[in-house]
Amino acid sequence: MSIPSAAADPISALREGDAGQTDAALEILSRVFGYDSFRGDQAAIIEQVAGGGDAVVLMPTGGGKSLCYQIPALLREGTGIVISPLIALMSDQVAALEAVGIRAAFLNSTLDLHEARAVEQQLLAGELDLLYMAPERLVLPRTQDLLRRARLALFAIDEAHCVSQWGHDFRPDYMGLSVLADAFPEVPRIALTATATEATHRELTERLRLQGAKHFVSSFDRPNIQYRIVPKASPREQLLRLITSEHEGDSGIVYCLSRKSVEQTAEALVARGIPALPYHAGLDAAVRQDHQERFLRAEGLIIVATIAFGMGIDKPDVRFVAHLDLPKSIEGYYQETGRAGRDGQPSTAWMAYGLGDVVNQRRFIDAGEGDEQFKRNARSHLDAMLALCETVSCRRAQLLRYFGQDMGEESCGNCDTCLSPPETWDATVASQKLLSALIRLERERDQRFGSGQVIDVLLGRENERSAQSRHQELSVWGIGTELTEKQWRTTIRQLLARGIIEAEGEYGVLVPGAHAGPVLRGEATVELAVDRAPARSTRSRSARSGGGARAAEGLGIAERDRFEALREWRTSVAKEKQIPPYMVFSDATLVGIVEARPTTVAQLGEVSGVGAKKLAEYGEDVLAVLPAASTD
Known part of the structure; x- marks a missing residue:
């Protein structure tokens, strides 16, 4: 082991029993990593794996998952094999380990034949503490033969949720990792993820054949992250206000749905003097790699990206994550927002969300590839995401409930709905008027429309389509003038989220939803939230001479x-x-x-x-x- 000589004694102490093993782990934690004590389940997980047992670990981003396999790899004889889908980040992961004196390397497609052979020789000579590789390489017969000739300390399967076929981030190559159970029965395995519902937890346990493993499920709560979702108006201007008023000079990630939006948003930030780079699959691979490396190495740089960016990013000082478009699932949202504040310092998860997001996401699902079961699963994910956006109660509590965890009745005090509870109103009559308009348009005119034309009918606003179809003769013409156009759009967005109305087809035409009947019959009331002015952070802003001031706010x-x-x-x-x-x-x-x-x-x-x-x-x-x- 290439750790300071003072840490050599703890390794021999491993053979003295459980107490010696615990002392050895603490000594490595202190001498190598510079920390005095373990957090949460870390000590128990390390004891389980260092003792030769299997483990399944669900722990939030920033919770210290990597120590749960790094320390056992140092405690046990041989090399720890880390399986990760993140080829682009392996070099940085290895550099971070080398910076604290751990002998580490990676085997992936970025190495030429000579470099790969040199790493293989290091493995066989016992000169590595940790070796990173991608799942597609590990399942190759040649790789398994190499590993059989080496002394192995453990297998760590990182981002283990990728094995879930119905999850948000399925990677087919992960399915082959079940071979480890038979090929290396004496080598302990630890599967780790920061993103797993109870169903995903069961699925990854079964597919990785870890039924006999000990399971460790930590709270998914990230109390240092402030969750905020605002009505979408001019999203790029809203983003600019967020950055200039709260995060000037900070590192951040901005997520957009399309490549075009990524490019335009990055250009808009740069035009306002804010350093930003785009990242999406349409860029040349070398450019993407360059932008990723610049983001990791620079301070105060913002990356604007599609969801392809960020898994495994270990940059601890990302102070904000912003979404300009609605994520497809809570799993994706949680994983993306979790890239903020890995150092435990106050950070912001901010999203601008509007009616168009709901319509577009439903249209993408309906028009997308996949069988009906796949589409049902996608709709279920989206419905949960919409429920989070439209909740009038604590967002953090709803987020944790999705992952099967309960924070009780107390408000978190660090999300927009807790800091500024939304006002609600009885929207039952308005909902009935909207549903009646949809029904009359279809029955009497055999027509379906998107939100714009339906709102014009409710407000009694004439246009070319209304004149051609004699909408003025309908009994629902002008019955909704008590609300403004903006209020009707807010109402439609929330009713879509609740399934009282639905958006169908390529053009997102509105139709009564599965839950419309009780509302029309007066058997159910509808309470909706009033859109409010964008909430401002309650955190103070210190004078700064660049990024990093958030961490130093408490200093004189x-x-x-x-x-x-x-x-x-x-x-x-x-x-x-x-x-x-x-x-x-x-x-x-x-x-x-x-x-x-x-x-x-x-x-x-x-x-x-x-x-x-x-x-x-x-x-x-x-x-x-x-x-x-x-x-x-």
């Missing part, structure tokens, strides 16, 4: 000066080493250094996130920066 003026000096030093080191700044030290660690005000290397080593290798490599430089930045 002199302390913030030291924090900024450390950030400048970190940036120069990262550029010299050609690694992301967070691989030197995270913002949270820099804050810890500023607050501790160490004057010796030993004192610096007590700060969380400062492991032995980083202490030896950077300790003297950090101590030199601190007094130079002092103003008090």
Whole structure:
């Protein structure tokens, strides 16, 4: 093991029994990774896998999943094999491990034959602690033969939800990983994911043949993320206001549904002086890779992307994730928003959502490929996503309930519906008028329309289609003038989400939905939310000289000066080493250094996130920066 010599004793302590193994794990946690204690189920998971047992781990992004296989791989004899779909990120994952003194490598299609052979020789010689590879490589007979000739510590199956055939991120190659149960029966396996409903949990357990594994399910709550969903007006202008008023200089991710929207949004941000890059499948592969690497290495850069971007992104200081279009599922939304605030610092998950999102998503499902079962599954995912958008109760509670977890009756205090509870109104009569208009148009004129023409009929507004079809003669003409056009659009959007009306076909024509009958008969009341002005964050904004100020908000003026000096030093080191700044030290660690005000290397080593290798490599430089930045 290529960790500091002081960590050698814990490895031999493994053979002393459970107490020795626990002490060894804690020693590695402290000496290698620079942390004093485990969080949540980490210690129990490590004990299970280090002892040779299998595990299924459901833990939120930023919860420390990687330590759950990295430490057992260091404790056990041999090399830990990490199976990941993220070829584009393996180089950075390996660099992060090497930065703390762990011997790591990857085998994927980016290596030429000579480089791949060199890695294979390292594996066979026992010179690697961790080896990353993609699932399609692992299932090859040649790869399995190579692994049989090596000494293996464990198999870690990352992003294990990808094996779920009906999930949001299915990867067919993951189906072949069940072979590990027979091919390597003595090697412990750990499957990890941050995104799994109870159904996905059962499916991945069955498909990976982990029925005998011990299961660890942590809370999916990310309390540092503030969830906010606003009515869509001019989404790019709304995004600009979010960035300039709350996240100027911060790193962030903006998700759009189409490549065209990605390009236009990135251009709009750049035109306003905000550094941004596009990322989508239509770009050349080399350009995509360059944009991803620049995002990981730069501070204060925004990436505008389709959902193809971000899985496995380990950038801890992403301060906001914004959606300009509705995600297809809560799983996708949770995974995407989870890329914010991995360092535990306050972050924002913001989305602009409107009527067009609902109509477009339903049209995509109806017109898409796949059998009826696939489409039913897609509609179910969308219905759950719409329910989250339209809820008048705590968004965090609804999000957790979807994953089978209950946070009780208390409000979270950190989502828009808790910070500014929405006003509701009795929309029963308005709903009946809308349904009556849809029924009259079809029965008396054999016509179906999208929302625009239906609203014109309700408001009694004449247009060419109304004149041609004599809509003025209908009994429903002009019966909805108590609401404005904007209010009718809000009403239609919410009724679509509840299944009281539905949008059908290529043009999204409106028809009564499955739940329309009781409303028309007066057997059910309809309470809807009033669209409100966009909620503003309750967090204070500190004066900043760039990104990273959110992490330093609690610091005094002199302390913030030291924090900024450390950030400048970190940036120069990262550029010299050609690694992301967070691989030197995270913002949270820099804050810890500023607050501790160490004057010796030993004192610096007590700060969380400062492991032995980083202490030896950077300790003297950090101590030199601190007094130079002092103003008090």
